[in-house]
Amino acid sequence: MTRTHDVALEGGGYDFRVRVYPAREPNGALLVWLHGGAFMFGTLEMPEADQVGRRLSAGGVTVVSVDYTLAPLDALEVLGPPDPDADTPSPEQIRAEMEAAGPRARFPVAGLQIVAAFDWAVANARTYGADPERVSLGGASAGANLSAGAAMRLRDRGTTAPRVLALVYPSLHDGILEPNDETAELLKDVPAAHLFTPESRDAINRNYLPDGHDPDGYAFAGGHDLAGLPEVLIVNAELDSLRPSGEAFAAELAAASVDVRVVRERGAMHGYLNEIGHPAAEHTLALLAETLSPPSDRVLAE
Numbered sequence: 521m522t523r524t525h526d527v528a529l530e531g532g533g534y535d536f537r538v539r540v541y542p543a544r545e546p547n548g549a550l551l552v553w554l555h556g557g558a559f560m561f562g563t564l565e566m567p568e569a570d571q572v573g574r575r576l577s578a579g580g581v582t583v584v585s586v587d588y589t590l591a592p593l594d595a596l597e598v599l600g601p602p603d604p605d606a607d608t609p610s611p612e613q614i615r616a617e618m619e620a621a622g623p624r625a626r627f628p629v630a631g632l633q634i635v636a637a638f639d640w641a642v643a644n645a646r647t648y649g650a651d652p653e654r655v656s657l658g659g660a661s662a663g664a665n666l667s668a669g670a671a672m673r674l675r676d677r678g679t680t681a682p683r684v685l686a687l688v689y690p691s692l693h694d695g696i697l698e699p700n701d702e703t704a705e706l707l708k709d710v711p712a713a714h715l716f717t718p719e720s721r722d723a724i725n726r727n728y729l730p731d732g733h734d735p736d737g738y739a740f741a742g743g744h745d746l747a748g749l750p751e752v753l754i755v756n757a758e759l760d761s762l763r764p765s766g767e768a769f770a771a772e773l774a775a776a777s778v779d780v781r782v783v784r785e786r787g788a789m790h791g792y793l794n795e796i797g798h799p800a801a802e803h804t805l806a807l808l809a810e811t812l813s814p815p816s817d818r819v820l821a822e
Contacts, residue, residue: 524539524540524541524542526538526540526587527539529640531632531634531636531637532630532632532636534589534623534625536589536637537587538584538585538587538637538640538641539564539573539584539585539587540585540648541573541574541576541583542577542648543576543577543582543648543649544577544578544580545580546580546582546648546650547581547814548814549582549650549651549654549814550582550584550645550648550650550651550654550656551576551582551583551657551686552584552634552638552641552656552658552667553585553663554585554586554588554662554667555663556568556661556663556664556689557590557663558599559630559662559724560590560592560727562590562663563587564585567795567796568663568793568794571793571796571801571805572585572660572805573585575805576805576809576812579813581813582648582650586634588634588637589625589629589630591624591625591626591627591630591727591728592624592625592727594727595724595726598719599720599724626727627728627729627739628739630666631666631738632673634667635670635673635674635677638657638670638674639680642680652680654814656682656686656812657670657684658686658687658688659688660688660689660690660791661762661790661791662691664689665690665691665741667686668685668687668690668769669738669740669741671741671750672736672737672738672749673736675748682750683750683751684811685751685753686752686753686755686808686811686812687752687753687754687755687769689755689756689762689763689790689792690754690765690769691716691721691765692740692741692742692765692766692768693742693765693769694725694739694740694743695718695722695725696717696718697764697768703764706758707759707761715760715790716762721762741769742772746772746776748776748778749776749778750778751779751781752770752779752780753781753783753811754766754770754783755784755785756785757784757785757788757789758784758785758786760788760789760790766782767782770782787800
């Protein structure tokens with residue numbers, strides 16, 4: 521079974537879908553994957569979703585990409601002007617396109633849908649040649665945050681848990697963490713359009729979780745009790761104002777006796793998985809394949 525196909529599901533009171541990328545030659549691993557987009561936007565067609573599904577499935581890992589319900593667009597204008605060197609739609613064009621995409625909802629809808637997608641993947645793993653005990657969970661940017669929150673829910677539920685939690689250029693705390701001197705110096709040369717500011721991050725987070733009430737870490741796992749989470753892979757972009765969150769989360773995991781591997785993609789900016797052929801994207805895809813695959817199938821990334 522190698523044809524990509526969509527499956528309709530329900531979670532959090534909303535209909536949603538997953539897109540399945542069956543492995544050509546299954547190695548037993550399956551990944552439930554979440555694209556990013558500041559909780560407000562992103563599609564299954566963007567490279568951060570589609571490239572991951574196609575590349576990992578070609579290497580033996582079946583991927584279930586989740587088209588979760590997005591948050592409202594109330595924080596769109598706060599993100600600032602688009603990159604002048606990129607062919608980027610205006611905020612007005614983005615709003616018009618996204619408002620036509622369907623219903624939207626804030627926390628906790630997307631997180632509940634991810635749990636539903638994970639449960640579906642476990643229940644159907646054998647259909648795709650995967651082991652139900654080798655179903656992992658992960659995502660990029662906001663998708664990484666959502667997958668961490670879902671992993672917290674699954675841990676607290678006390679039944680099936682992900683084999684690995686894979687977080688790529690994540691933001692895991694409610695707000696921007698202060699960079700150290702080395703990171704601050706590196707960020708000076710990054711174009712403003714590629715950086716999150718405290719103001720933009722706060723607007724994004726309050727659009728997703730308006731009252732900031734998150735006692736269980738289901739919205740922002742950072743700063744909460746992380747004991748009992750599965751093995752975690754964190755891949756940070758070096759030139760990313762969100763990198764301090766990924767690094768702090770790694771330290772919190774280690775302090776909670778959770779196995780964690782942290783990788784820094786040198787010279788990479790936030791969102792590099794959307795650039796097909798980018799050296800950091802190629803390396804991260806290899807890391808994901810290595811980490812998710814059974815030991816007998818692992819090929820070390822260069």
